[in-house]
Amino acid sequence: MCLGVPGLVVEVDDLTAVVDFWGVRRRVRLDLVDEPVAAGDYVLNHVGFAIRRIPPEDVQTTLELYEQLLKEASGDLMATDVRSEIENLKSEF
Amino acid sequence: MAALEFRDPIRAKALAAALARATGDVGREVSLMHVCGSHEQAIAKFGLRSAFPRDLNVIMGPGCPVCITDQPEIDEAVALARQGARIATYGDMVRVPGTAGSLADAQARGARIDTVYSVAQAVDLARETPDDVVFFATGFETTAVATAAVILAGVPKNFSVLSAHKYIPPVMEIVAEMPGTRVEGFLAAGHAATITGWGIFEPFVARHHLPVVVAGFEPLDILAALVKLVELVRDRAPAVVNMFPRCVTREGNRNAQRRLWQVFRPIGGRWRGIAHIPNGNLRLRDEWAAVDARRRFTIDLASLWQHAPSTLARQCICGNIMAGIASPDDCPLFGGACVPDAPVGACMVSSEGTCRIWHQYGGVPDLTAVARPFQGRDDRGAEGPALRDNASRGPVCPI
């Protein structure tokens, strides 16, 4: 429902920040962000407002959650199967 | 930060395989609902539907604010535009018809309509012109907080807001209680939950004994969340699970929440083609009457409705389609009185709406069996290596 785009904060100027989205820069307002933002942080942008500072450790948590899920979902018996599946796919790409 | 990939096709395939296994474990058809237009957009954009197992039915719920903005709300914006106000709004809403045409129709008849990317631009526009600028504010709480922020920061006297903002949590209650619904779990919208926090779904789960998984919008986010949700269905474990922890916390963005409720209050109202949703609409609080277009102007809907057709909306069955208990073919309006150019219900409005897709393609074509281009062909030699020269998997999501 809400197009949210993550981007990298380049500079902060009081209540706004310049944010880089894949090489596209736009000034984003900081009124709504939940914690202080500094250059080098990632933020989630929606309609020109940062609505979340994205802590790097939370990105890691998300990725680990997915790895965990894969491990659990596949179970011991299936593990080899998935590993070979991933290997096959790697060679395909 | 390393190039962390939430668009890694290899992991996506592994997650799709896990999804197929989990669905297989359930041993019957499983119907899940997402309540987020951006989830549908992402599912469509990345072609994820063709990667879902056959027994998994992911229903597009009432999560697209464009689709569920009711016709009379659009009529108010059209009436204000005809009365001479300059209407600024998000691009999504411009072509959506009310009972007497869309804002684009009004523009064709001379009204001034400005498409903006941010509500902040609408405020800037008001600063540059002596005219009355009315911001036709659509979107869920994620978008409403931005409207709240500009109002709190102070706006020029000629700026006002026509709020059609919606609040998502109440509609989940309505859908969960629809008679005959087959929905066994909800995929909650990660960006809305960034504002509200995932804790808001706990009472819902307790009441309805249905699992809710909060999901992000990259292919891995959606697939992983679906795996989790199917597992919760399989294990009969109604719970809230946050699969989008990089953006969503239990309590959410308190700063944004505070601003939201400082400016808006929830009231009941109709959602197009669905139902009356108690507390589903966000209106400006009394102390902001000065910036409330509904109180600043007399909106002359009567003249607009003089020639309006008797309401077809009553025959619309979008609510049932969204609940997964009817298909477009069951609707008397489908393809006749309700077509993409003149949609009646929510499902025909959105480019990803079920009815729109059925209308365009005569049903939902099964793409699972289509071969990948260039794969398994003997003659790929000529273009094989060249093909991948420009290969790029889209911008690597930086986070």
Add this chain to the structure above:
Amino acid sequence: MSHLAADDRIMLKHGAGGRAMRRLIEDAFLRAFATDPEVPAGLVGVAAMDDGGAVRLGDRWLVMTTDSHVIQPPFFPGGDIGRLAVAGTVNDLAVMGAPDVLGLTCAVILEEGFPRADLERILASMRIACDEAGATVISGDTKVMGKGEIDGIVINTAGMALAPHLVRDAGLRPGDRIVVTGTLGDHGMAVMATRHGLALDVDLRSDVAPINGLIRAVMTAAPGAITAMKDPTRGGAATALHEMASKSGVGVMVDEAALPVRDTVRGVAELVGIDPLLVANEGKALLGVRADAVGRVLETLRAHPRGADAAVIGVCTEDRPGMVILDTGFGRRLVAEPEGELLPRIC
């Protein structure tokens, strides 16, 4: 009633290159200009809805096309309305298989008060584009309308060229490869970024350029290799591929990973929620190429300065005629045609 309200007036979507425009052409223009069914052997008329029309002259075809150009703003990163007017017409001729331009016409309608300096800048730019294309303006017309009666400037260009064989947009056959001559979405995104007050800081440039030289090079190097051609202007590659697929009666499978799209274009696409496949190009062509000639065609395209980013992006199938299917690497989806003017979206 609401249906009528929407249809009794021309809307912006009727000029946006998508389905609404095609319906208007079919319902209004084709009815008016339909050709006698006896004639078609020596004629490609409006009913073909191709990039240009053609009349048989002895053993050759005289290809003609006309195009009116309106754009806000008239000067945009990478080009201006003048360059657009020349490139648009030259490219329409080229993708009919007629890259050698005999002559162009130029009719300009100006709004009272339009800056003289801007007009001269536009004309100079047209001249440069003509030189690049090896084309000459041989006839012209000027009109001025009152203030507010027209938005700045409108340029119409028509062009003529001779071709021994026509290349149509309906000639795709199963097994043919789809080749694009360069990156997609540059023009539309560059113009979009300057409109709607997006306030983006990004180096985006329109690709507007005459590409008849590029087309000539590939037609010469690989005679008979090109089975169909179209320039993906308004409506983008999605609309062009739809037209080619449905007129040819084939399905088209596109490999998303193979699409040449600049990172900056992708970035804006993500921000405003618009698919680069739906966005206009003004210096590109989509080619249907016989599978056995793809290597040669690519090599020739890439050796040309306007074809460095050329790529094979898809293949034609007997299956699912008229459908354009995109393989995203995660799954597959149908590519829809845009419904009207593209607007940035928030949800």
